[in-house]
C-alpha cells in the first residue's frame with residue numbers, strides 16, 4: 001500500500017508483514033530500526049515491546065490492529081554486490097509475532113474482529129496518539145450511548161500517558177475474575193474499581209451497591225468514604241465474629257435452608273435427613289402457628305402421613321411382581337390404620353377451639369370415618385385372600401386397592417386444604433425462612449415425635465443418636481457462634497447484608513471466622529443475595545444491580561472434588577449458581593483469587609472479563625491459558641514479570657486485551673506488605689505475643705476442646 005503524504009504514514013512504518021495465518025501475523029522489522037524506542041512526530045514509540053500495538057492499512061481509511069505477542073532475532077546471509085555467496089557479517093533479522101484484534105476505520109471507534117486481513121508486505125505502522133486513544137479507550141456506541149460510560153481504570157505501562165478505559169456496564173454487570181500471586185495487586189485493584197465506579201462523575205452512581213466478602217478484613221478503610229451513612233470504625237475485633245460495616249453480625253441457623261442444615265450437621269442422607277427435616281419443619285411451624293390452631297397442625301401431620309401411605313400403596317398396587325411388594329404393602333396398610341386412629345383420637349379430644357375450626361374438624365372427622373370404613377373393608381378383603389401371594393394378585397383385588405386409594409386420596413387432600421385455609425395456617429417447609437430458637441434443636445421431645453413417624457423406629461433411633469450428638473457439639477462450639485447467637489429478624493438480617501440506602505459498599509468482614517465455618521457463612525450469604533434478587537418483581541429484577549465481591553475466593557469457591565467438605569460443596573454450588581444465573585437477576589460477581597486452578601472452573605468460565613496480575617507458577621499460567629480465548633493466550637507469557645498493580649485486562653469490557661497499571665486506590669485497602677527492614681528497627685513496635693496467646697486460648701477455652 002502506498003504511503004499517504006498527509007498522515008505521514010511512512011514515518012510510522014516499522015516493518016512489513018512476512019506471514020499471515022488466520023489471526024497470527026509476523027512482521028519483519030525494518031533493519032534501520034536499531035532501538036526499541038523510535039521517535040516519530042509528537043511522541044516516542046516503543047516498537048517491539050510485548051503488549052504493544054501495530055496497525056496494518058488494509059483498505060483506504062481502514063486499519064487492522066494487531067498486538068505484539070513475541071519478538072525474535074535471527075541472522076540472514078545476503079548475497080554480496082557481485083551476487084556471489086560470500087559470507088557477510090550477520091545481518092540481523094528481527095521478527096515480531098502479532099495477533100490481530102480488530103479494525104480501526106477513519107474517525108470511528110475500534111471494532112473488534114477483522115474482516116480484511118493484511119497481505120504479505122503490508123506495512124506495519126506505529127499507532128498515533130489519536131489511534132491509541134481509540135484502541136485503549138472505550139467509547140459507548142449507539143444504541144447504548146446514553147446508558148453506558150467509560151470507566152478509567154489506569155494507564156498503559158507501554159504507552160505511558162495513555163489512559164485505559166473500559167465499559168462501565170460490561171465490567172460490572174458480568175462476572176469479573178481478578179487473578180494473581182500474593183502481593184500482585186488484586187485487593188488494590190478491587191478497591192480501585194470500586195472507588196472508580198462510585199466516584200466517577202461525582203455522585204452520579206449514588207445507588208451503586210457492592211457487597212464485599214472481606215476475608216482478610218482489608219476493605220474497611222478503603223470503602224469508608226463510599227459509605228457515608230455507615231462510617232466504618234476501625235475497632236478491635238473479636239474472634240469468631242463477623243462484622244458488617246464495623247458492627248457485629250449474626251447469621252443464625254434458622255436462616256439456613258434444609259440443604260444447608262443437612263450440610264452443617266453432616267446428616268447422612270438415608271436415616272438422619274428425614275428426621276432432621278421433620279424436626280426443623282416442626283420448629284418453624286411452632287414458630288408461626290398461633291396457640292389456638294396448634295392442634296390443627298397435628299391434624300395436618302396425620303393427614304400428610306395418611307397421604308404418604310396412600311402414595312406407597314398406590315405404587316405397590318401398580319407393581320404386580322414380588323413378595324417384597326406384598327410385605328411392604330401390608331406394612332404400609334397397618335401404618336395407615338395406625339395414623340388413622342391418631343386422627344380419630346385427635347378429633348375426639350374436645351379442645352376449646354373457635355367455632356370455625358370446630359366445623360373443619362367435624363368435616364375432617366367425616367372424611368376420616370369414610371376412609372376408615374374403606375380401610376376396614378380392605379382389611380376384611382385382605383384376610384379373605386392369600387395376602388402373601390400379592391405377586392399373583394387377582395385382578396379384582398388389585399382393582400379394589402386402586403379404588404380404595406382413588407376414593408380416599410382426594411378426600412384427604414380436600415381436608416388438608418380446608419384446614420390450612422380456614423384455620424389460617426401457613427404452609428411451612430424446612431426451607432422457609434421462619435425464625436425459631438436454635439436451642440430448640442436440642443429438644444428430646446421433638447426428635448421423639450419426628451422418629452415416631454418413620455417405620456423401623458428402633459433402628460432410626462440408633463442412627464439419629466450420632467446426629468444429635470453432633471448437634472449438641474456444634475451448638476456449644478464457640479467457633480460456630482455466628483450461627484447460634486443473634487436475635488434479629490429475617491428482614492433486619494437481609495437489610496444489613498444489603499446495607500442502608502446510601503451505603504454503596506457493604507463490607508462483610510469475615511476475617512475473624514474459623515476456617516471451617518467460613519464456607520458455610522459464604523454459602524448462605526451468597527444464596528441470600530441471589531434469592532433476594534430472584535424474588536424481585538418480574539421486569540424489575542435488574543433495577544439497581546448488585547455486585548458481590550468474593551475476596552480470596554479459593555477459600556470457599558474451590559473446584560469440585562470427590563472429597564470436598566460439605567461446607568465447601570455448599571458454597572461452591574451457591575456461587576456457581578450466581579455465576580450462571582445472577583446476570584438475569586441483576587447480580588454480578590468480582591472474584592479475586594491467587595490461583596486460577598484453585599477456583600471453580602464453572603465460575604471462571606462464566607467470567608466475561610479478567611484482570612490478570614503477576615502469576616509465576618507455569619502450571620497456573622498453563623491452566624489459565626485453557627480458560628481464555630485462543631487469541632489472548634500468547635499474552636500470558638509475560639505474566640511472571642508484572643510489577644504490583646500491573647495487569648493484563650482481557651474481555652468484553654475492553655476494546656483490546658491491554659496491559660494496565662491499575663490506578664492506586666485512595667484510601668488503599670489495609671493489605672500492605674510488611675517492611676522488615678523498617679519494622680525490625682530498635683524503636684519500633686513489637687508483636688503482641690501475650691495478647692495473641694490470650695485471645696488464642698480464649699478461642700479454645702470451652703468450645704472446640
Ligand SMILES: Nc1ncnc2c1ncn2[C@@H]1O[C@H](COP(=O)(O)OP(=O)(O)OP(=O)(O)O)[C@@H](O)[C@H]1O
Nearest residue numbers: 182183184185186187188644645662664671672673
Ligand atoms: N495499583 C497499585 N498501585 C500501587 N501499588 C500497588 C498497586 N497494587 C498493588 N500495589 C502494591 O502491592 C501491595 C500488595 O497489593 P495487594 O494487597 O492488592 O495484593 P494482593 O494481590 O491482594 O495479595 P494477596 O493475595 O496476598 O491478598 C500493596 O500493598 C501495594 O504496595
Ligand SMILES: [Mg+2]
Nearest residue numbers: 186187188671
Ligand atoms: Mg488481597
